[in-house]
Amino acid sequence: MAGQKVQRQTGVALWRQIADRIRTSINHGDFDESGMVPPETTLALQFGVNRHTIRSALAALAQEGIVRAVQGRGTLIERKERLSFPISKRTRFSQGIGDQVRETRSVLLATSDETASAEVARYLKIKTGTPLVRLETLGQADHRPVSRATSWFPADRFGNIAEIYRSTGSITKAFRELGVPDYVRVVTEITATHADESDLADLQLSPGAIVLITQALNTDLDNVPVQYSISRFAADRVRFTIEN
Amino acid sequence: MAGQKVQRQTGVALWRQIADRIRTSINHGDFDESGMVPPETTLALQFGVNRHTIRSALAALAQEGIVRAVQGRGTLIERKERLSFPISKRTRFSQGIGDQVRETRSVLLATSDETASAEVARYLKIKTGTPLVRLETLGQADHRPVSRATSWFPADRFGNIAEIYRSTGSITKAFRELGVPDYVRVVTEITATHADESDLADLQLSPGAIVLITQALNTDLDNVPVQYSISRFAADRVRFTIEN
DNA sequence: CTTAAATGTCTATTGATATAGACAACTATA
């Protein structure tokens, strides 16, 4: 980890850039041997900034609960995180990361009845204006928010999916109760952008943070579209893995 | 687009937060009717900031070539684009986006002989220290840089792949000449981060921009790893598509 | 030709960001 450069006058404060880099290094396991972040003076030298700037960065990470400074000893690593999300024919939230965390949970934020917009209709292969059920859900891993998703389901087949989901916390189980024993991921599109206001709130991010966005279509085993969803992931907490 | 909030004292300047939001709105097609961004005074009111702060944001977008301000008229939208990259068993740079642009090109930036680091060795399933060939390439679409990639190949099989690639501009053709008639993408990992200094230069980005990073492994038809590569894409120019 | 509406430029002021240096307080260890 030699000769790291930071960019000045970009509208992103140095302490924030450095905090992001250190968080990434921690997640990458760079400091696993010692379990500590390098001393402030060392980091200041590496990043080519003043020690006080490093202290601002570490203070931000301490605020996130990722490190804890102990006077006289050093700055200890409290927590690491970057979950690996497999994307495949059988992509499901909790199954994919279940072995990486102690607890996964899915929370229903909101639901509403809608009619299909042009975009959603195109994906679900239905007519614009067809009745739909919309679900806003929040995915959590060990009580930390990881993703927020908006999903649309055809109302004729899944009119009361919200209630079932609310009680079971699982799309897979809700589908099963509604006569869809299994479903497959047909297509996933991935983009990245800066976090918007809702992301900041729901995913507990700070401005300038990055979100990875997936747009995905699931069909039942007869190739009939059953769910179209747009999910937004905190980019510094996840990694996508596509196995072919 | 009413009542937008920006967050203060987070290490991310207001003008950058606002620039990111406007860029997103443009890509989302919010201003397609007029082809212009709303007037500075309107935006200042919407975001709850001073007009000069809006001007800083628009100046940044103008620097990126996304908008162009015309005195007396308004601020015109110059460009919105996002290429779709399919990721599948048969992922190749030029084939995937060939139908979306007039011309794709791949340029060899640098090459060197190396020995395998622990990380690369793990992917290629070889021993640390095994001789490798490293290729740095730049992918362009219609003369705009889209991705920069670093690839490693086992030197014993592909010792002179650099020369062949330089003359053909194609990994696929180089493989073919070296006795690998076909190859498949085994695994792709996707993450996102802020652009570093090299990204800014090679991909012609402005500071604070986002890059999508893929780490991918290709094997020949006998399942022997032939190429491990790390690619960095300008996030505002691409979208990944995974078909299952 | 006027005028309204938009961007361009300038000055001034305040708060956040970053650097610089000095020294205090604490921890582990020789």
Next chain:
DNA sequence: TATAGTTGTCTATATCAATAGACATTTAAG
């Protein structure tokens, strides 16, 4: 119990980020 190494706190200074206001310049439309 010294001592080296580390984090904590303080003062001072310079630059960037943001606000505020005034006015110039350009464009399009009445």
